[in-house]
Amino acid sequence: MKIRGSILLAAVLLTAAIPSWGQGISVRVNGDPVVFSGTGPVSIDGRVLVPLRGVLEKMGAFVDWAPATRTVGAQKGTTNVQLKIGARSATVNGNPVALDVPAMIITGSTMVPLRFVGEALGAGVVWDVTTKTVDISTTGTGAGTGTDQPLTEGVTITSFVHDADGWLKGGSSLRAVLRGTADGAASFQIPGVVTSVNMRQISSGVYEGAWTVPAGSKLAMSGVAVIGQLKVGQAQQLIQAAQLISLDSVAPKIKDMLPAEGARIAAASPSVSAVFDDESGSGIDTSAVKFVLDGADKSQDAVVTPSFISYRPTAALKAGAHKVDLTVADAAGNTASQTWSFNVTDVKSVITSLDVSGSAELDPGDVIMVTMKGEAGGTASFAIGKKVASVAMAEAPAGTYVGRYTIKKTDDLTGETIVATLKTKAGQSYTISDEDRIGGDKAPDKPVIVSPKEGTTPTSPMTVTGTAAAKSRVRLTVEYTTVLLGAVPVGGTLSEQTVETAADGTFKSQPVKLQTLLGGKNTTYTITVVAVNANGDESEPVTVTVKGS
Numbered sequence: 001m002k003i004r005g006s007i008l009l010a011a012v013l014l015t016a017a018i019p020s021w022g023q024g025i026s027v028r029v030n031g032d033p034v035v036f037s038g039t040g041p042v043s044i045d046g047r048v049l050v051p052l053r054g055v056l057e058k059m060g061a062f063v064d065w066a067p068a069t070r071t072v073g074a075q076k077g078t079t080n081v082q083l084k085i086g087a088r089s090a091t092v093n094g095n096p097v098a099l100d101v102p103a104m105i106i107t108g109s110t111m112v113p114l115r116f117v118g119e120a121l122g123a124g125v126v127w128d129v130t131t132k133t134v135d136i137s138t139t140g141t142g143a144g145t146g147t148d149q150p151l152t153e154g155v156t157i158t159s160f161v162h163d164a165d166g167w168l169k170g171g172s173s174l175r176a177v178l179r180g181t182a183d184g185a186a187s188f189q190i191p192g193v194v195t196s197v198n199m200r201q202i203s204s205g206v207y208e209g210a211w212t213v214p215a216g217s218k219l220a221m222s223g224v225a226v227i228g229q230l231k232v233g234q235a236q237q238l239i240q241a242a243q244l245i246s247l248d249s250v251a252p253k254i255k256d257m258l259p260a261e262g263a264r265i266a267a268a269s270p271s272v273s274a275v276f277d278d279e280s281g282s283g284i285d286t287s288a289v290k291f292v293l294d295g296a297d298k299s300q301d302a303v304v305t306p307s308f309i310s311y312r313p314t315a316a317l318k319a320g321a322h323k324v325d326l327t328v329a330d331a332a333g334n335t336a337s338q339t340w341s342f343n344v345t346d347v348k349s350v351i352t353s354l355d356v357s358g359s360a361e362l363d364p365g366d367v368i369m370v371t372m373k374g375e376a377g378g379t380a381s382f383a384i385g386k387k388v389a390s391v392a393m394a395e396a397p398a399g400t401y402v403g404r405y406t407i408k409k410t411d412d413l414t415g416e417t418i419v420a421t422l423k424t425k426a427g428q429s430y431t432i433s434d435e436d437r438i439g440g441d442k443a444p445d446k447p448v449i450v451s452p453k454e455g456t457t458p459t460s461p462m463t464v465t466g467t468a469a470a471k472s473r474v475r476l477t478v479e480y481t482t483v484l485l486g487a488v489p490v491g492g493t494l495s496e497q498t499v500e501t502a503a504d505g506t507f508k509s510q511p512v513k514l515q516t517l518l519g520g521k522n523t524t525y526t527i528t529v530v531a532v533n534a535n536g537d538e539s540e541p542v543t544v545t546v547k548g549s
Contacts (some may be wrong), residue, residue: 024132025040025041025042025043025048025132025133025134026041026131026132026133026134027041027050027054027055027133027134027135027136028133028134028135028136029055029058029059029136029137029138030136030137030138031135032058034054034055034058035054036051036054038051038109039051039106039109039111041114041134042106042111047113047114048113048114048127048134049104049106049111049112049113049114050111050112050114050134051109051110051111052072052074052083052103052109052110052111052112054109055136056074056076059076059123059136059138060076060138061074061075061076062074062075062076065110069084070084070085070086071083071084071085072084072085072103072110078093079092079093080092080093080094083103083110083112084103085102085103085104085105085110086102086103086104086242087102087103090103090112114127114134114136123136123137123138124136124137125137155180155181155184155230155231155232155233155235155236155237156180156181156237157178157179157180157181157228157230157237157238157239158179158180159177159178159179159180160176160177160178160179160188160228160239160240160241161176161177161241161242161243162174162175162176162177162226162241162243162245163175163176164226164243164245166246166331166332167246167247167248167282167330167331167332167333168213168245168246168247168248168249168332169213169247169248169249169332169333169334170213170214170215170216170217170219170249170334171212171213171215172212172213173210173211173212173213174210174211174212174213174226174245175208175209175210176188176197176199176208176209176210176211176226176228176241177206177207177208178199178206178207178208178209178228178230178239179205179206179207180205180207180230180237181205181230181232182201182204182205183201183204183232184201184207184230184231184232185230185231185232186198186199186201186207186209186228186229186230186231187199187209187228187229188209188211188226188227188228188229189226189227189229190211190224190225190226190227190245191224191225191227191480191492191494192221192224192492192493192494192495192513193219193221193224193247194211197209197210197211199228207230213247213249214249215249216249217249218249218250219247219248219249219250220247220248220249220250220279220280220281220282220496220497220498221246221247221248221280221493221495221496222244222246222247222282222493222496223244223246223479223492223493224244224245224246224247224492224493225240225241225244225245225491225492225493226240226241226243226244226245227239227240227241228240228241244492244493246282246332248281248282248330248331248332248334249332249334250278250279250281250334251330251334251335251336252276252277252278252279252281252284252328252329252330252334252336253276253277253278253279253336254274254275254276254277254326254328254336254337254338255274255275255277256273256274256275256385256386256416256417257273257274257324257326257338257340258271258272258273258274258417258419258433259272259342259431259433260340260342260419260431261340261341261342262341262342262343263342263343263431264342264343264345264428264429264430264431265342265343265344265345265430265431265432266345266347266349266350266351266352266374266422266430266432267344267351267432268316268317268344269312269313269314269315269316269317270312270313270317270342270344270432270433271310271311271312271433271434271435272293272310272311272312272313272324273308273309273310273311273417273433274308274309274326274338275307275308275415276306276307276308276309276328278306278330279473279475279498280475280496280497280498281330281331281332281334282330282331282332282334283306283330283331284306284307284328284329284330284331285328285329285330285331286304286305286306288327288328288329288335289302289304289309289326289327289328289329290325290326290327290328291304291309291311291324291325291326292324292325292326293311293313293322293323293324294322294323295323298311301314307415308415308437309326310435312435317344318344319344319345319346320343320344321341321342321343322341322342322343322344323339323340323341324338324339324340324341324342325337325338325339326338326339345430347430349374349375350374350375350422350424350430351372351373351374351375351420351422351430351432352373352374353372353373353374354370354371354372354373354418354420354432354433354434355370355371355372356368356369356370356371356418356434356436357369357371362407362411362413362414362438363407364407364408364409364411365406365407366406366407367404367405367406367407368384368404368405368407368418368438369402369403369404370382370391370393370402370403370404370405370418370420371400371401371402372393372400372401372402372420372422372432373399373400373401374399374401374422374430375399375422375424375425376395376398376399377395377398377424377425378395378401378422378423378424378425379422379423380392380393380395380401380403380420380421380422380423381393381403381420381421382403382405382418382419382420382421383418383419383421384405384413384416384417384418384438385413385415385416385417387411387412387413387416387471388405388411388413388416391403391404391405393420401420401422403420410469410470410471410503410504410505411469411470412444412469412470412471412472412533413438414437414438414444414533414537415437415438415533416437416438417433417434417437417438418433418434418438419431419432419433419434420432420433443533443537443538443539443540444468444469444472444531444532444533444537444538444539445468445469445531445539446531446539446540446541446542447466447467447468447474447507447529447530447531447539447542448466448467448468448542449464449465449466449527449529449542449544450465450466450467451463451464451465451466452464452527452544452546453544453546454544454545454546455545455546455547456546456547457546457547457548458514458546460512460513460514461511461512461513461514462478462511462512462513462514462525462546463508463509463510463511463512464476464478464508464509464512464527464529465506465507465508465509466506466507466529466542467501467505467506467507468501468505468507468529468531468539469501469505469531469533470501470502470503470504470505471500471501471502471503472500472501472531472532472533473498473499473500473501473531473532474498474499474501474507474529474530474531474532475496475497475498475499475529475530475532475538476495476496476497476498476499476509476527476528476529477493477495477496477497477527477528477529478493478494478495478496478512478525478526478527478528479491479492479493479494479525479526479528480492480493480494480523480524480525480526480548481523481524481526482523482524482548494512494514494525495510495512497509497510498532514548523547523548524545524546524547524548525545525546525547525548526543526544526545527543527544527545527546528541528542528543529541529542529543530542
């Protein structure tokens, strides 16, 4: 399932605090200004951070990036520096050097504390508080006139972490810890889920808070951000935890059981199957599926996929009632159970065989032909899941019943099962199902988003409409990105839904409340829609980006 499309999270790595400000800071190397084409210098936790590449290259250093280990290497003369993103220390010629704040990536640029540049490469570094200028001298003396003092606005966050690991289900708890300025007011929020969770100060500058996923809630979202907030007087700092969370409090569904409840089966070894539907959840855990027939666990003998289970008895079943107990669980641990019964008759000659042709990969205009053999003189028909209710079958010659169905443009029958019914001259009805489900190799066509349009500013709550295959389903995700306090972009998932299409192929989402998160500016929302067939195959995604008001 899920993971699903891309998350619009600007790179705020590990537990880096949001910069308190960064406008107007300039850098000079040996008196020459450093021109930054992207992110410029910023202040974080009372320390000025500068883009590593721009400054080091100005100083004549060679910079190398190792994406596998997220490590920056810098070489100048005989000095070699290794700096790992998020680490509180670096190495200079193999020797550890402590950092006031960890290096991080901000909008694509690797940022390091200015003091580290001086200590690591022997340069003189001076901060001029009056002109907000960083002067770096490769001769070891600075050109500035001020002093290198920490920058602060009265509140600092040094770290924000939570203990959520994997999927959270109803009743699961998330514990968050924020460290920063003492005696403030701390809280955290999960956009699109909970607006504010208070955190209490358990020791000087250490705040703790917990939130429990409400039991019975209908949450199914992945890639959700957790954002901490600390206020001291009128000043405040914000921080996004490095690890996104995933929520699934909705149990999977079991449907389309075959043989159907109370069905009369003439075959002694019928195929027994059911379909799983976890919608936008964490996905079926196939190892947790338990299939019991007449009190005997047959799970190891069944074919289990993330979409369905199928079992065919190796020995003929005795005439009479047979009971199925099926239990499934998703990756978050939500469970669902279904019990049903069917009857095997002692009349083995009523239906002797079923043959289906043309049910592989289907296109509009293709024909499915169903042939059933059994007792002569009856009335026969077949159905394709719940999407094609009843197709008459003609008897010719005696005891052979044939029916045909032509695929329409609006049909999405992938994963459906064909069930044929024979009503005898005595008025009794018997069924038989095909062992194989239809298709499965062809991905659905791309859906179309009709509203909202690209680049528009929709009203809140927002409703997404569009078209896809008739009587199918689409998975819809709304992700956001915003800039908090004029600093680093943050983002995550605001809503994730699975929507059924109508008979004409149209779909309409549940309302999505658009939020300007924590005073964030220039919020944008990306809507992604993916069509999903009965086998769980997905179409290419379709996206639309809209603006917040």
